[in-house]
Amino acid sequence: MASHALSVLHVLPSASQSCNNSSRRSLSIPLILKSDSLVSCFIGNKVSDRSSNLRYHTLKQRRSTVATVLFSLPTTKPERAASGKAPKWSARAIKSFAMAELEARKLKYPNTGTxxxxxxxxxEGTSLAAKALRKSGVTLFKVREETVKLLGKSDMYFFSPEHPPLTEPAQRALDWAVEEKLKSGEEDGEITTAHLLLGIWSEKESAGHKIMAELGFDDDKAKGLAKSMNKDIVLNSK
Structure with missing residues (x-):
């Protein structure tokens, strides 16, 4: 095939039946190809280096999803955040929230709960709160298992939104963390995962509290975590 200018090939759903799984994952992304080095299972020519561009754009899209929660978390008092007087969330807490949304989507739940x-x-795994949970015997696998037991499985044909909205208990847990930080009177420092976890624990009727209690977390361990908050702030500031 003679070489000429670049063309844009949009992969149509009807053609996906002849592609492998990796092709299907890229259906919504335009594939930029040279006519003399097409990257396609439809034509069978050699794979071009331009496939790296496709991987780059896919990665860029994934990063943009997380970027929407890089600086703050949902609040019922947006005016406080707008004034700049609200304490900031730590990077670990923000990452934990982003991972929580992802876990809700994996389970195909419509909301992000406690x-x-x-x-x-x-x-996220590196915070003081995560270490306190693991020390208490609360692991990711066990929480997933208990969540399905308590809340059940979602319809297999249901697809969660990109950012599943918070349940009321989950939003109250976030607000509790902010208020607790404000009560401390500290001008410096951030709202950490320890604040977030204790906010979840404060919601006695929430699924998160019930699951943590079932797996061995209790009030004494919550008090121990509360005493360690200052250490968590130091770790997050490094």
Whole structure:
């Protein structure tokens, strides 16, 4: 085939039947090809280096999903956040929240609940709160298992939204963490995963609290975590 200018080939759903699984995952992304080095299972020519561009754009899309929660978390008092007087969330807490949304989507739940927040903390894994959970015997696998037992499985044909909205208990847990930080009177420091976990624990009727209690977390361990908050702030500031 003679070489000429670049063309854009949009992969249509009807053609996906002849492609392998990796091709199907890229259906929504335009494939930029040279006519003399087409990258396609439809034509059978050699794979071009331009396939690396496709991987780059796919990765860029994934990164943009997480970027929406890089600086703050949902609040019922947006005016406080807008004024700049609200304390900031730590990077670990924000990552834990992003992982919580992902866990909710994996289970195909319509909302991000307190149980998902616990899973998010465990997925992030490096915070004082995550270490306290593991020390108490609360692991990611066990929380997932208990979540399905308590809340059940979602319809296999249901697809969660990109950012499953918070349940009311989960939002109250986040607000509790903010308020607790404000009560401390500390001008410096951040709202950490320890604040977040204790916020979940404060919601006695929530799924997250029930699952943590079932797996061995209790009030004494919550008090121990509360005393260690300052250490968590130091770790997050490094």
């Amino acid at each position: 149980e998902a927040l616990v899973m998010g903390i465990l997925v």
